[in-house]
Amino acid sequence: DAKTTQPPSMDCAEGRAANLPCNHSTISGNEYVYWYRQIHSQGPQYIIHGLKNNETNEMASLIITEDRKSSTLILPHATLRDTAVYYCIVRGPLYYNQGGKLIFGQGTELSVKP
Amino acid sequence: EAGVTQFPSHSVIEKGQTVTLRCDPISGHDNLYWYRRVMGKEIKFLLHFVKESKQDESGMPNNRFLAERTGGTYSTLKVQPAELEDSGVYFCASSQEGTLYYEQYFGPGTRLTVT
Numbered sequence: 347d348a349k350t351t352q353p354p355s356m357d358c359a360e361g362r363a364a365n366l367p368c369n370h371s372t373i374s375g376n377e378y379v380y381w382y383r384q385i386h387s388q389g390p391q392y393i394i395h396g397l398k399n400n401e402t403n404e405m406a407s408l409i410i411t412e413d414r415k416s417s418t419l420i421l422p423h424a425t426l427r428d429t430a431v432y433y434c435i436v437r438g439p440l441y442y443n444q445g446g447k448l449i450f451g452q453g454t455e456l457s458v459k460p
Numbered sequence: 461e462a463g464v465t466q467f468p469s470h471s472v473i474e475k476g477q478t479v480t481l482r483c484d485p486i487s488g489h490d491n492l493y494w495y496r497r498v499m500g501k502e503i504k505f506l507l508h509f510v511k512e513s514k515q516d517e518s519g520m521p522n523n524r525f526l527a528e529r530t531g532g533t534y535s536t537l538k539v540q541p542a543e544l545e546d547s548g549v550y551f552c553a554s555s556q557e558g559t560l561y562y563e564q565y566f567g568p569g570t571r572l573t574v575t
Contacts, residue, residue, distance in 0.1 A: 388568055389551050390503065446491065447508055448493075448495070450502045
C-alpha cells in the first residue's frame, strides 16, 4: 500500500502557483519523497525528489517539513500542459528492502484552467 | 538520447490467447521495471530486473505472466492465456544502476484489451 495521502483533485488558474500537498507521516529516516506525474495517455514522468532539504529544479520545487511527515510540490507558474495526475511516493534506497519499485497511490488530479 | 520504447502501443486479443509485450529501455540502463494499471485502479508494480536477473517479482499476479530479459537489454512480458481482468495499460521503466536514489524513466505504455 502507498505510504502517502494526497487530495484527490485540485484546480489552479493558469499562470498561478500550484501547491500540491502530500502527507507521509510514517516515512523512515532513509526514505526519500519522490514526485511523478502522469499526463493523460502518457507514461509517468519524474519531477523531483528530496530527503529533508528543500529542492528545486527546472520543473518544480519541493518543500519538506522539518519533521518530514509532509511535503508540498510547487509548480511556480502552472500552464495548461501541467494538467495531470501528480503522485507523491515515498521510497527507500535501491537495494534496501526492495526499495527499487515505486508504489503509486491515487494521486492528485490537477486541473489547470485558463 | 532515445527514451524507453514499448511495442505494441495497443493490442486487442481474445480471452485465452497469448500476447507478448516488449520494452526497450534507455541504452545503458541496467534496471528495468514493469508496471500496470488496470481499469479504475492505481498503477501497480509487477517486477524489477537488474540486467538479466529478476531482482523483485513480488508484483506478478500469477503464473500466466512471464517476464524475460535475455542478455540484459530489452524485456518481454508474456501473458498466456490472457483473461479479461488482464486488460489495462502496461508500463515499462528503466533507470541507471549504481546510484542509490534515482529516477525511473517510463515508456508510453501498451494498452492491452482482452475481449
